[in-house]
Amino acid sequence: MLRVEHTADSCVKCNICNTVCPVAAVTDLFPGPKYEGPQGQRFRAGLDNGSSPDHSLDYCSACGLCTQACPEGVMVAEINAVAREQLVRAKGGLRLRDKLVSRPTLMGRLARPVAPLANVALANPGMRWLLEKTMGVHRKAAMPKFSSRSFRSWARRHRPPPDATRTVAYFHGCATQEYEPEVGTALVRVLERNGVRVTFPVQNCCGLPLVSNGDFDAARRFATKLTANLSDAAGDPGVIVANSTSCGMTLKAKYRELLGMEDERTAAVSRAVYDICEYLAGLADEGALDTSFRPLRAKAIYHPQCQLMAHGAGMPALDLLALVPELEVELSVVGCCGMAGTYGTKAEKYDIAMAVGNGLWEQAKATRPDFIVCDSETCRWHIAKATGVPVYHPVQVLDRAYQTPTRT
Amino acid sequence: MRADVVVVGAGPAGLAAAVALAEAGRQVRIIARGNGFTHWGPGAVDVLARVGGKEVGRPLDGVPELPARHPYRLLEDEVLRRAIDRFQRLAAAAGLAHEGSLDQNRRQVTALGTLRPTCLVPAPAARPLAGRVAVVGFAGFRDFAAGLCARGLRDAGYQASVQAVELPSWSHERHFTAVDLARAIDDAGFRSRLADRLAGATRDADVAVVPAVLGLAAGHEAWADLERRTGIALVEAALAPPSVPGLRLYAAWLARLRELGVRLQLGFPVTGLEVGDGRVTAVVTEGASRPIVTRCNEVVLATGGVAGRGIQAQRDGSLVEVVAGLPVQGFADRMHYLADRFLDDHPLGAAGVVVDAELRPLDTTGKPALDGLRCVGSLLADHDPTAEGSREGIALVTATRVAELLAAAPV
Numbered sequence: 001m002l003r004v005e006h007t008a009d010s011c012v013k014c015n016i017c018n019t020v021c022p023v024a025a026v027t028d029l030f031p032g033p034k035y036e037g038p039q040g041q042r043f044r045a046g047l048d049n050g051s052s053p054d055h056s057l058d059y060c061s062a063c064g065l066c067t068q069a070c071p072e073g074v075m076v077a078e079i080n081a082v083a084r085e086q087l088v089r090a091k092g093g094l095r096l097r098d099k100l101v102s103r104p105t106l107m108g109r110l111a112r113p114v115a116p117l118a119n120v121a122l123a124n125p126g127m128r129w130l131l132e133k134t135m136g137v138h139r140k141a142a143m144p145k146f147s148s149r150s151f152r153s154w155a156r157r158h159r160p161p162p163d164a165t166r167t168v169a170y171f172h173g174c175a176t177q178e179y180e181p182e183v184g185t186a187l188v189r190v191l192e193r194n195g196v197r198v199t200f201p202v203q204n205c206c207g208l209p210l211v212s213n214g215d216f217d218a219a220r221r222f223a224t225k226l227t228a229n230l231s232d233a234a235g236d237p238g239v240i241v242a243n244s245t246s247c248g249m250t251l252k253a254k255y256r257e258l259l260g261m262e263d264e265r266t267a268a269v270s271r272a273v274y275d276i277c278e279y280l281a282g283l284a285d286e287g288a289l290d291t292s293f294r295p296l297r298a299k300a301i302y303h304p305q306c307q308l309m310a311h312g313a314g315m316p317a318l319d320l321l322a323l324v325p326e327l328e329v330e331l332s333v334v335g336c337c338g339m340a341g342t343y344g345t346k347a348e349k350y351d352i353a354m355a356v357g358n359g360l361w362e363q364a365k366a367t368r369p370d371f372i373v374c375d376s377e378t379c380r381w382h383i384a385k386a387t388g389v390p391v392y393h394p395v396q397v398l399d400r401a402y403q404t405p406t407r408t
Numbered sequence: 409m410r411a412d413v414v415v416v417g418a419g420p421a422g423l424a425a426a427v428a429l430a431e432a433g434r435q436v437r438i439i440a441r442g443n444g445f446t447h448w449g450p451g452a453v454d455v456l457a458r459v460g461g462k463e464v465g466r467p468l469d470g471v472p473e474l475p476a477r478h479p480y481r482l483l484e485d486e487v488l489r490r491a492i493d494r495f496q497r498l499a500a501a502a503g504l505a506h507e508g509s510l511d512q513n514r515r516q517v518t519a520l521g522t523l524r525p526t527c528l529v530p531a532p533a534a535r536p537l538a539g540r541v542a543v544v545g546f547a548g549f550r551d552f553a554a555g556l557c558a559r560g561l562r563d564a565g566y567q568a569s570v571q572a573v574e575l576p577s578w579s580h581e582r583h584f585t586a587v588d589l590a591r592a593i594d595d596a597g598f599r600s601r602l603a604d605r606l607a608g609a610t611r612d613a614d615v616a617v618v619p620a621v622l623g624l625a626a627g628h629e630a631w632a633d634l635e636r637r638t639g640i641a642l643v644e645a646a647l648a649p650p651s652v653p654g655l656r657l658y659a660a661w662l663a664r665l666r667e668l669g670v671r672l673q674l675g676f677p678v679t680g681l682e683v684g685d686g687r688v689t690a691v692v693t694e695g696a697s698r699p700i701v702t703r704c705n706e707v708v709l710a711t712g713g714v715a716g717r718g719i720q721a722q723r724d725g726s727l728v729e730v731v732a733g734l735p736v737q738g739f740a741d742r743m744h745y746l747a748d749r750f751l752d753d754h755p756l757g758a759a760g761v762v763v764d765a766e767l768r769p770l771d772t773t774g775k776p777a778l779d780g781l782r783c784v785g786s787l788l789a790d791h792d793p794t795a796e797g798s799r800e801g802i803a804l805v806t807a808t809r810v811a812e813l814l815a816a817a818p819v
Contacts, residue, residue, distance in 0.1 A: 014447065014448055014649045014650070015447075015587075015649050015650040016442065016443045016447045016448075016649070016650065018585050018650060019443075019447060019585075019587045019655060020443075024588070025588075027579070028580045028581065028582050028583075031583045032583075035583070067675065068442065068674045068675030069442050069443045069674060069675075070442045070443075071440075071441055071442030071443055071716070071717065072442070072717070249696060251697075252695075252696040253696040253697055270697040271697050271698050273697065281409065282409075285410050285703065309673070309674065309675055310675060310696060311695060311696050312673075312675060312676035312693055312694065312695035312696050312700050313409065313695055313696075313700050314409055314437070314439075314671060314673045314700075314702075315671060315673075316409065319409075319410075331666065
């Protein structure tokens, strides 16, 4: 198994990665993926004390556009992720803020019983000022709304239709569970409309925020537990659909690439995971998708989140949205909105995240869309906050276009 | 996943083919392992600069001297004319006028102070070098050494002096590439301050050679604006990658692809094809955790030669075409790797896939290998894009040809 760091050997120093880096384009704090990644790797390689030649690598947002653009197969962003882990380890672990933002389930669970109160508190400028000063969470950063009801409380009461022809397991992740149960219910309705029965295996956070923040040991504990939880659903061959692009991506590849999990159970789970739009587009290819969408007279921008492209499955949401009559969809002009998971919430990085997404903010001003569509939750929150335009997951749009009569 | 035509590769040949095919009414998707030669090359259009090591004044004059199976001889000169016209129209519409024509090769100045022969030169590189030439370096910019460039120009007989300009204060003072500097120059305020310094440094010159960094977002506008403000002719010298002139062209192609609804899928190489009844039915891409199959009616391989990784060398010295396993015409034993000069006449440069006049790859018996499959650009055998100086010409002519062929084909 080739470790991601070894792909640095394929670097020809052409700088293509630097031309696509959205962070280096807007700040001098990050010199660019080539310098931090394959170039910096020459200085890190062989050092076992975790030291890194340059701490500016913390400003990498892990969007992964560099890896996608590299024609030589260098896993630039992944090299940076591994180096960041060494950096965090050398510093003795994550700071408190990063520990907390890396545990969305914990935050959601703590807040659920007092969700309305927590939401009021988070909307309070004084509270946000305090949060910025004490914790380093930027006062203007987009925050999700805590939900009083979790997705699973809905799922427990949900009765699947009796006439299903296929079954998939649903990895809803933390955001659907704690903040956006409406995305999960839309997803289930869309699947059931197409004769797909949805099961809800016991699950936990995939550990992605810990991976991005650089605590691989903690992430591995989440990952081990999750692959055990999902191994039945992975079946032979099972299908696990995910609506969080980056969490799905973590299951598909990051456990193997970054956490070094090469066991058969992890491999089986990774092979079974489909992004929900990838799965639905597959149904459409087979002619198995109900395409009787009602017209949706609206103008939308579709923003393919940076890490969506790392699935290697293109932009299946665009194919699906194209099936909705009268829905006008324009493609986002930026490769990354800037949020990159928890990056854009941090006090020292918020301005960078806003600058990275600027092209999209300008596009939204010029186009004046009715809504924006994006597969990833944190991006949706960030984009909605920055543009003032509602942002939906593609399945919410499809659900609306089906106009399923039994809404919950 | 499903598409009508899949173009594999996002270099000049792939991008040009995708635009031409979409304009011919096909529904196109580009799948590529990453960005390509646009970001590496100097942003000019080489058509035919040398034949047998000797420079050619007029590209078409050299064509009859080329080997019989050279792509320019497989295709008619008229196709090349249409391809160049098509390129000129696309570039001009994007504000990227190129000077020159198939009637005469021109010269493009490089960071080394050499004058590379090429056919079409971007307007910011096209001003004649005459009289007193000031070669201007920007302090802190590592990819352009004015002294080196001026020495090369003096060796070539020009009256060249060296000038240094301190950059106005900006956000990337620690470290920057040509692209960072070009983005700074896009900003009108920065540009105006730079223009004052540039005017001062070039007061006694007739023309100034500067690194190719004069703006990225708005075509050639920043260059034209700097010429107006400084009152001196500015000539952009081609640099090592990342190539700003190449990125401008890439942006123009991308904008046109967007208008045409063509999607670009970067990051995963196409690793194989699915075939039924001797015809391509799908391309297979390495996905994040399992292969991704994109069904399609036609496949155009624009994967490049050895440099583009369309062809890879095995340890035993044999060469393989990476997507379809097509036979590669190259060399049989690995002693050929030991040629003296890597860029001029290395046999790897001419290695490639043999095609017929309809750009269908041929098997070892000389018959089309697979229906629904065509090859364009540097992947083709019987030419050496670097040694001949023919890279973009081959890319454009084969892209135009493939679109003309597939436009006529029943969908």
